[in-house]
Amino acid sequence: MPDFQSDDTPLLIATTIDCSDLDLMTRFWSKLLGVEGAIHDQFGFLDHAPGRNVTIWLQQVPEGRSGKNRVHLDFAVPDLDATLRRIEELGGSVGDQHEWRGHVWRTCSDPEGNVFDVMQAQPPADTNGGS
Helix, strand or coil, rough: CCCCCCCCCCCCCCEEEEEEEEEHHHHHHHHHHHHCCEEEEEEEEECCCCCCEEEEEECCCCCCCCCCCCCCCEECCCCCHHHHHHHCCCHHHHHHHEEEEEEEEEECCCCCCCCEEEEECCCCCCCCCCC
């Protein structure tokens, strides 16, 4: 049973992305994240990867996406350039680069235009006071 803080505190179990082409989107996200995906009825479920606290689900809906995402996913990766190439190889697209306080990320889109950000992971802080 999930560990709730209290009876009235929701526990985030997944992020669901609405989509039109469930097969395409399940393939894109499962390959990008390196997990297995399975389709059941109008839902695509990605396996929960070790070290990740939230998984992604996909839901086929009749209407197309309209307007800007109001919520988006953020990912950190050890090699930003390699991940950006992979996103494009899988049918996604890479958009603008952003920087804030030394953090660099790119805004990307999946094959249906859903926006997500990919950030260059920062090296661990030196806790030993230098080398």
